[in-house]
Each structure stands twice: as C-alpha cells, then as structure tokens.
Amino acid sequence: MIMTRAIMTDMGRCVGCGACAVACMDQNDVFPEKGGTSCRRIYQMEYADGHGAVIQYLSAGCQHCDDSPCLIACPTGAIYRDEGSRANLVDRNRCIGCHSCALACPFGVPRYDADDKMLKCNLCTGRVEAGMKPACVRACAFGALNFDDPNKFQDDKESRYANGLAGAFAKTR
Amino acid sequence: MAAVEACRGLRESGFCGEIDILAPDDLPTYNPMLVTYYAAGLIDYSAMFPYGDSNEVFSRYGVRLHKRSPAVKLSAAGRAVTTSNGETMRFDKCLIASGASPLIPPIERMSTSRILTIRTVDDAMRLKSALEKKPQRVVVVGASMVGAKLTELFLRAGSDVVLADRADRIFPLSAHPDCSRIIEERLLGTGVKLRFSTEISRAADTPEGLEICFKNDLEPLYADILLMCAGVRANIGFVDRDEIETRQGVLVDCRMESSVPGIYAAGDTAQGTDLSSGAKQIVGILSNARRQGYAAGCNMAGANIEYAGELPHNIVHFLGMNFVGIGDPNCCDRCESMEEGGRFAQIFYRDGKICGANMLDFFSEAGTFKNALRKSKILSNDRSGHVSQAWGNWPDWQNILARMDPRGFMVLRLRSLGQQSNHISF
Numbered sequence: 001m002i003m004t005r006a007i008m009t010d011m012g013r014c015v016g017c018g019a020c021a022v023a024c025m026d027q028n029d030v031f032p033e034k035g036g037t038s039c040r041r042i043y044q045m046e047y048a049d050g051h052g053a054v055i056q057y058l059s060a061g062c063q064h065c066d067d068s069p070c071l072i073a074c075p076t077g078a079i080y081r082d083e084g085s086r087a088n089l090v091d092r093n094r095c096i097g098c099h100s101c102a103l104a105c106p107f108g109v110p111r112y113d114a115d116d117k118m119l120k121c122n123l124c125t126g127r128v129e130a131g132m133k134p135a136c137v138r139a140c141a142f143g144a145l146n147f148d149d150p151n152k153f154q155d156d157k158e159s160r161y162a163n164g165l166a167g168a169f170a171k172t173r
Numbered sequence: 174m175a176a177v178e179a180c181r182g183l184r185e186s187g188f189c190g191e192i193d194i195l196a197p198d199d200l201p202t203y204n205p206m207l208v209t210y211y212a213a214g215l216i217d218y219s220a221m222f223p224y225g226d227s228n229e230v231f232s233r234y235g236v237r238l239h240k241r242s243p244a245v246k247l248s249a250a251g252r253a254v255t256t257s258n259g260e261t262m263r264f265d266k267c268l269i270a271s272g273a274s275p276l277i278p279p280i281e282r283m284s285t286s287r288i289l290t291i292r293t294v295d296d297a298m299r300l301k302s303a304l305e306k307k308p309q310r311v312v313v314v315g316a317s318m319v320g321a322k323l324t325e326l327f328l329r330a331g332s333d334v335v336l337a338d339r340a341d342r343i344f345p346l347s348a349h350p351d352c353s354r355i356i357e358e359r360l361l362g363t364g365v366k367l368r369f370s371t372e373i374s375r376a377a378d379t380p381e382g383l384e385i386c387f388k389n390d391l392e393p394l395y396a397d398i399l400l401m402c403a404g405v406r407a408n409i410g411f412v413d414r415d416e417i418e419t420r421q422g423v424l425v426d427c428r429m430e431s432s433v434p435g436i437y438a439a440g441d442t443a444q445g446t447d448l449s450s451g452a453k454q455i456v457g458i459l460s461n462a463r464r465q466g467y468a469a470g471c472n473m474a475g476a477n478i479e480y481a482g483e484l485p486h487n488i489v490h491f492l493g494m495n496f497v498g499i500g501d502p503n504c505c506d507r508c509e510s511m512e513e514g515g516r517f518a519q520i521f522y523r524d525g526k527i528c529g530a531n532m533l534d535f536f537s538e539a540g541t542f543k544n545a546l547r548k549s550k551i552l553s554n555d556r557s558g559h560v561s562q563a564w565g566n567w568p569d570w571q572n573i574l575a576r577m578d579p580r581g582f583m584v585l586r587l588r589s590l591g592q593q594s595n596h597i598s599f
Contacts (some may be wrong), residue, residue, distance in 0.1 A: 010199070021334060069540075069544070070464050071457075072460045072461060072464065073458075073460040075204045075207055075223070075459055076204075076205045076207065076216065076220055076223060077223040077224075094220060096207075096208075096210045096215050097215075097490060098210070099462075099488045099490045099495060100459070100488060101540075102536045102537065102540055103487075103488040103497060103536070103538055103540050103543055104460060104540055105540040105541075105544075106540060106541060107541065108537055108538055108540055108541040110540070112536075115422055116490070126523075128224065139252055
C-alpha cells in the first residue's frame, strides 16, 4: 500500500537546473527527439519585490488536485483517482485524445504521445511501491523536491515562518 | 451528467429523502460529445456511457430512475411535474437538467433518411453506419467544433466534403476572423470546400442524390449525406415561461436557482453567468454542467454553495490542428496577435482588460491561461479587479507564450504581479 504522499517544491532551493525533468524523461522512456516532453516543467519567474529584480525557479508537475479540473472535464472517465496513492492517473485505453484536460488544467500539465493519448505524472507509483522515491525527487541535488506527507510540508513551512518571525523580532530588540 | 452530479451533491450535503429522476429513454447516462468518437471507432459503444449502465451510480445515491418518462409539464405553483405517461409527481425541490436537442434550421425537406443530426446515441449509430459506407459526397452544415470533427471523419473516409454555415467563417462564436481565416486556409489545403454566409433552403432526394438548395441563388449541391450540426436548443418545452423566467434556457442565479425558489437548473438547460461578458448564457461544456449540477444538488439539500459561472471555452483537435477558443471574440474592442513557427495566438481585450483568446496549435498554455483568466474574472467581481488589472495591463503578454528549448523544457517568464507575489522576506 502506498502512503498518501505528494511531491513538494521548495522554491527557495530550486535553481532551475532541469535535472528533475531529465530524470522524469529517463524514467518514463520519453525521447525528446521524437517530440516527447517531461512531465515536469521548469518555470523561470521574474518580478520586482520593491528592492530590485528577483528571479525564482519552479519545478512544477501535476498537483494531483483533490478537486481535479482535468478529471471533471474528461468526457470518458479516462482520468481517475487512485484510491491507494491518491494520485490522478490516466487509463490510456479510455483516453480519446480530445485534449479537454489540456484546457482544464491550470498548471499546463497534460501532454500527448504519438497516439494522442494523454501523458502526465503518475507519482512514479512503480518506484514508490518498490520503496524508492519518485525519479524527479531522487535526481534533485539541491533538496528542492521532496516526497512526503503534505501535512508534514505544512508543519515545516509554518515552523520556518515562525522561526523567521522570531528572528525578525529578535533583531528589533 | 448534471443530474448525476446533483444527486452526489444532495447526498454529500446530507439529504436523506427520496430522489426521482425522469429519463426520456431507457439508455444509461451518455455524453453527446462522444458521438463522433464512437463513429470514428476510437471508442466502443459502452464507452459512450461514462457511468456504465448507471445502475451502480444511481444505486449508490439511492435514486429511483423512471425510464421513458420525460417531463411534459412542470407546474411551479403546484410543485408537480407530469410525465409523458400521464403520471403526476409532486416534489419539494426540482432540478431541470433535461439537456439539449439539435437545432434544425427551418428547411423544406423532401427526404429525411439522408439527413443526420449529431447528438444522441441513435445519431451515433447512424453516423457510424454512414461512415462505414464511405459516402462520396458529404455536406456538413454548421462550422462548429462538431462540424470540424465531422469534416475530419469523412475526409479521412475519402469523401468530398463541403462545410457550410450561415456565418461568414468557421467557428464564428469562438474564433476571431483572423484565426478563422488561417484555419480555413488549412482546410482548403486538405481539399475541403467551404460555403459560408448562406443558409440551406431545401433538401430533396433526386436521381443524382440529395439535392441541397441554398439561399442567395447559389448553385445547389448534390450529396449522399447531409449532416446537421447547427447548434442545439435547450429542452425546456415543458417549462411554463409565465411561471419560470427563461430565455434560451432557464435563468439561474449563482446558486443555480431559477426565478422560482426551490426550482433549479443545470447543464445545457441552465442560463448561468458567462464570466466573459457577465451576461446570462448557456455555456454547454461538460465540466460546467458537472459543477452546476453539484452546486444545485448541494443547495437543494439546504447548503449554500455558489458557482461563480464559467468562461465559454472549447478545444478541438482535428486534421492535425488544435484550436482553442476562450471567451467571446465578438465582444472585444482590441486584439493582439502573434504567429510563430506555424503556431498562432491572439489575445482579446475589452476596456483594456483581457477577455479571451484564440490559440492554434498552442494548447499547452491554454489551460494555464484560461484558469488564470477565469480566476481574475471571479476575483474582479469580488475584489476591485486587482488581478484582472494585473493581467489586463500586462504590457508584454507574449512572454506567456511557451518557448520550447531543444531539451523539451518550457521557460515561462512571469512579469511583475506586484503584490500578487508570494515572496516573503524578513
């Protein structure tokens, strides 16, 4: 039985190296020269924070949403939720390549293979069942990608903010 | 589909009473969008029914299904509905989710066997049979998404296809004329003939085949099959328009409730909020029907769920093209276009804000764009339009367009969204 875990990106650590995308393609036998793409995408974000320009990177993949827009938009029921892993998976035999999921997904996740069947992150269920981490997480040399209980991520995040606040108060004294 | 989601909403919101569904036939719940896919052989017959034989889902929600019992009269004041069998059923709350039927233009018809509509399971069977016979000459009326799919099907079957529409271009409701022109050029390159800005006046069997006459004194066409996909009309003939406010469909608020408290509508019968224009429109999209149905079900059970509405949006994949239409291109006052490596994108503006887009062979960013725009529209109704302005004033929108590098990675540059940033520093 797979635990309910998720892939979380720590944007403070992501450097946009693309190792996760390469690992994903390797794991899923994707050939870029044949038009295949990774299930992860690397975004570069530029914005101003009041002190100057800030560049951040984000390695993003399927969020396996609870209220999945792709699942709701799929006309054949090809996209379904795996009750064990809570991952949203695709039944290739039912996918008709209508691309409705592409227009539904807010994260630009769906891709299509040469047979027009939808491709997306499956949380590396095979690897996880064998006790390993998802390929992208294993390949991340900076610790930006983690695979764990989402509640633990939230706890860690809140702890970091709390520590940051405490540090800021300490400086004002 | 909307009715099934309503049942889910009812039960998940704690409703323990009786649920009755009146069905027009004895078929399981089916998806009209799958008709062309079944005819093309991409799915088998059973796949047209996403809930299987529907017994499991109705049993799960404790629903009594009345087959072959379509409603023929709804009395809002009397809280009763009469079925075609003459049975009158009383209700406390009612959902109108009776779907839509093909709209057939008023033409003089001297034959019906060669004229096909594209909506029902029976239509799917007839279409599949027609396709297997590989007809030589086919006329498709309705340059819509369905019309485009039909054109593809029969072109691949070796037929000579004429695509006709009363509008002056393909996808008149979702494509800008510039985008339509590019699609039409590609269609002409595949051998499809186009006949726009005219209407059929008459169709009759002759020794040369089905003779199809047009208005504007155009030469008649001869075909083996005439496919009608000129839109749909909500099945609300049983609704008393003096009791319940209707236009093309049943007018509903954000709780999916009609002008009569306790009577709701969802799916192809519901005229809810079109986020693109703010007007009340029927947005006939599966996900919209499902969300409307669920919200209606929850509210019928006593909850207070609001469904903000939907942007009209469509994606169609045909003849090697991917066309995406978001919002209504006919209500923009300005647009920007970009063509790159055979891909075309166009953003529509109204009053300085983005209100929609067309994307051709550029679907990978379509979902991101559509959802951001939808969110901005919802937020702009609630919170002074800050997000909407951020998008609408984006000076360099081309940066949202994907640039694929040789490794297949996409780099998306996001311009400053000011206070929208989640960057926090101490």
